[in-house]
Amino acid sequence: MSTERDQMIQHIAELIRKPGMVLDENTPLVSSGLIDSMALVDLLLKLEDLTHKRIPAGKVQPKDMDTVARMFATAERVGKPRK
Amino acid sequence: MFRYANLIEALEAAPGDRPFITVWIDEEESETITFAEFRNVARDQASVYREQGIAAGDRVVIIMPQGIPAMTAFVAAMILGAVPAFLAYPNFKIEPSKYRSGLAGVTANLKAKAVIIDEEFPEEMLECVSLGESAKLLRVGGKASGTDSSLLALAEGGPKIGRESLTFIQHSAGTTGLQKGVALSHAAVLWQIEHLGDALRINGDSDRIYSWLPLYHDMGLIACFMLPMICHIPVVMQSPIDWVMRPESMLQVVSEHKCTLAWMPNFAFQFIPRRTPPARWKEYDLSSLRLLINCSEPVRASSMKEFETAFGLKGGVLQSSYAMAENVFAVTQSDIDHGPATIWADTQQFRSTHKVISVAPHTPGGLAFTSSGTVLSNQKIQILSESGGILGENFVGEIVIQGDCLFEGYYNRPDLTALAMEDGWYHTGDLGFLHECELYVVGRKKDLLIVGGENIYPQDIEEIVASHPAIHDGRVVAMGLYNADLGTEDIVVVAEVESEKLLATATELEPDIRSRIVAALGVAVRRLFLKPPKWIVKSTAGKPARSATREKLLQEHPELDGDVEVRHGESE
Numbered sequence: 001m002s003t004e005r006d007q008m009i010q011h012i013a014e015l016i017r018k019p020g021m022v023l024d025e026n027t028p029l030v031s032s033g034l035i036d037s038m039a040l041v042d043l044l045l046k047l048e049d050l051t052h053k054r055i056p057a058g059k060v061q062p063k064d065m066d067t068v069a070r071m072f073a074t075a076e077r078v079g080k081p082r083k
Numbered sequence: 084m085f086r087y088a089n090l091i092e093a094l095e096a097a098p099g100d101r102p103f104i105t106v107w108i109d110e111e112e113s114e115t116i117t118f119a120e121f122r123n124v125a126r127d128q129a130s131v132y133r134e135q136g137i138a139a140g141d142r143v144v145i146i147m148p149q150g151i152p153a154m155t156a157f158v159a160a161m162i163l164g165a166v167p168a169f170l171a172y173p174n175f176k177i178e179p180s181k182y183r184s185g186l187a188g189v190t191a192n193l194k195a196k197a198v199i200i201d202e203e204f205p206e207e208m209l210e211c212v213s214l215g216e217s218a219k220l221l222r223v224g225g226k227a228s229g230t231d232s233s234l235l236a237l238a239e240g241g242p243k244i245g246r247e248s249l250t251f252i253q254h255s256a257g258t259t260g261l262q263k264g265v266a267l268s269h270a271a272v273l274w275q276i277e278h279l280g281d282a283l284r285i286n287g288d289s290d291r292i293y294s295w296l297p298l299y300h301d302m303g304l305i306a307c308f309m310l311p312m313i314c315h316i317p318v319v320m321q322s323p324i325d326w327v328m329r330p331e332s333m334l335q336v337v338s339e340h341k342c343t344l345a346w347m348p349n350f351a352f353q354f355i356p357r358r359t360p361p362a363r364w365k366e367y368d369l370s371s372l373r374l375l376i377n378c379s380e381p382v383r384a385s386s387m388k389e390f391e392t393a394f395g396l397k398g399g400v401l402q403s404s405y406a407m408a409e410n411v412f413a414v415t416q417s418d419i420d421h422g423p424a425t426i427w428a429d430t431q432q433f434r435s436t437h438k439v440i441s442v443a444p445h446t447p448g449g450l451a452f453t454s455s456g457t458v459l460s461n462q463k464i465q466i467l468s469e470s471g472g473i474l475g476e477n478f479v480g481e482i483v484i485q486g487d488c489l490f491e492g493y494y495n496r497p498d499l500t501a502l503a504m505e506d507g508w509y510h511t512g513d514l515g516f517l518h519e520c521e522l523y524v525v526g527r528k529k530d531l532l533i534v535g536g537e538n539i540y541p542q543d544i545e546e547i548v549a550s551h552p553a554i555h556d557g558r559v560v561a562m563g564l565y566n567a568d569l570g571t572e573d574i575v576v577v578a579e580v581e582s583e584k585l586l587a588t589a590t591e592l593e594p595d596i597r598s599r600i601v602a603a604l605g606v607a608v609r610r611l612f613l614k615p616p617k618w619i620v621k622s623t624a625g626k627p628a629r630s631a632t633r634e635k636l637l638q639e640h641p642e643l644d645g646d647v648e649v650r651h652g653e654s655e
Contacts (some may be wrong), residue, residue: 041328
């Protein structure tokens with residue numbers, strides 16, 4: 001069974017469409033230019049789905065989304081249970 | 084004629100208890116400041132600046148996060164007759180050394196007396212803004228004290244702030260390498276607001292602006308800060324980063340605060356509906372919106388239609404405008420009673436003779452163009468041929484403008500000013516045509532990428548890529564190609580490697596080049612093509628020929644040509 005983190009990595013791999021590129025939970029995404037700021041919302045919506053949490057808009061910055069590990073740490077820190 | 088002698092007098096005349104700026108952080112947090120409170124804070128900050136030796140005419144660079152303290156810091160400088168300029172706040176992607184050298188270039192050109200930063204400015208970035216003897220570094224907070232007394236009294240003893248005095252400098256591009264500081268007088272800004280206010284029938288008592296636009300961009304600075312300050316309109320704003328991370332928040336803010344006016348670049352009109360789950364579209368009530376204006380990117384009817392349909396906007400809300408920093412802001416505005424017209428043209432004639440021959444709407448293979456409206460009063464537009472002759476209606480040529488809100492010139496750059504101005508006409512570098520007195524913007528003559536409404540100089544990107552040891556120096560072309568899914572341009576780079584065998588290592592080279600671009604400019608390249616030596620088409624002077632290289636790339640990769648696809652499929 002794949003974990004939520006694996007699902008996120010898979011989602012990102014589909015988003016960036018780079019065959020042969022190996023991603024793990026510590027691969028820098030934003031600071032490496034793999035993901036641009038307009039793609040962050042897709043990751044945020046996916047993160048909310050995977051964690052079943054609502055993440056308030058003003059509590060997360062691009063650097064909090066730079067790696068999969070950071071994304072899940074951010075969801076843990078600022079995420080709220082869904083209504 | 085204007086009611087006010089300068090911008091500060093306009094702010095002073097605002098009703099003190101009216102809310103001026105509301106900063107919306109998220110559904111749980113927001114902050115509001117009234118006009119009186121704003122004046123108090125700005126006045127206090129002006130006193131601090133004065134103690135630090137800042138006086139009339141001094142240039143003051145402001146590097147603060149989007150918010151009330153940045154805005155009061157800006158006005159504080161104006162109160163003293165000093166000339167403020169906003170620059171983008173450093174973001175975590177940019178390498179400190181690159182940020183520092185870009186900033187040093189801008190502040191040196193402005194001969195800035197001070198660089199103003201906020202109290203929370205990251206310690207690790209301090210060395211990027213501390214520029215030694217040349218410009219003083221000041222940290223400011225945002226606490227109000229004292230009472231709402233006269234702002235102009237502070238400037239007493241100094242030179243009078245006249246209409247012709249410089250009021251501020253706005254920059255025309257997001258990247259730093261070729262930043263041109265557009266110097267504006269109080270009169271130019273007041274004229275602009277007067278013309279635009281008339282065209283939009285602005286009402287200080289009933290209008291309320293929504294904005295996520297950056298303050299270092301003319302749309303954010305003029306339409307969403309100066310216009311509300313001069314016309315006494317409340318603004319509800321959020322930071323561009325908060326918005327881009329959750330574009331749905333625009334719908335939340337407009338619904339919650341019953342905003343009546345907003346400006347957005349074209350891509351936002353499809354970015355918001357596509358990044359908001361359709362199940363939530365109906366939760367928002369945008370019926371308060373009087374005008375939502377598409378500005379700062381080429382206007383696409385399909386993007387506007389997508390937004391209108393998703394959120395059930397009433398007719399006449401969606402509008403368009405053509406604007407630029409050099410003209411303070413708007414040159415044209417669509418007629419708010421009718422909205423922008425869309426016309427259809429014969430593709431073959433358009434491509435071969437650069438002339439618009441109208442065809443029936445939705446003619447298969449026809450091209451659709453959406454108007455940016457008619458020229459504001461007291462301004463003029465001409466369309467020029469390549470040889471400089473004035474073209475009639477329906478012919479495509481360079482748009483040149485003249486009027487009472489044109490800039491004074493690029494600050495400290497008479498060379499660049501002379502290149503852009505001819506006989507009192509500003510040559511915009513944009514291509515367009517007039518049809519029944521409406522302006523249609525169709526492309527660009529100058530080398531510029533517009534991504535999400537922000538201007539990026541291709542030379543900045545090319546220089547970084549060319550400095551990579553595996554890339555042949557000077558053999559790089561950066562271009563903007565329309566991405567129909569995003570409704571804006573993608574940055575596409577094509578670069579020649581030093582020798583063909585290097586192509587075998589492309590998978591390692593590519594990430595390295597990408598991260599160098601991000602570290603220097605903070606922008607991500609969508610597609611990077613590494614090509615063998617001699618692939619790029621050269622001009623007779625031996626330099627890369629941009630348009631020919633672009634054509635060659637599109638021939639090899641037809642999937643990149645989103646422009647053809649969308650224009651053909653565009654519907655009214």
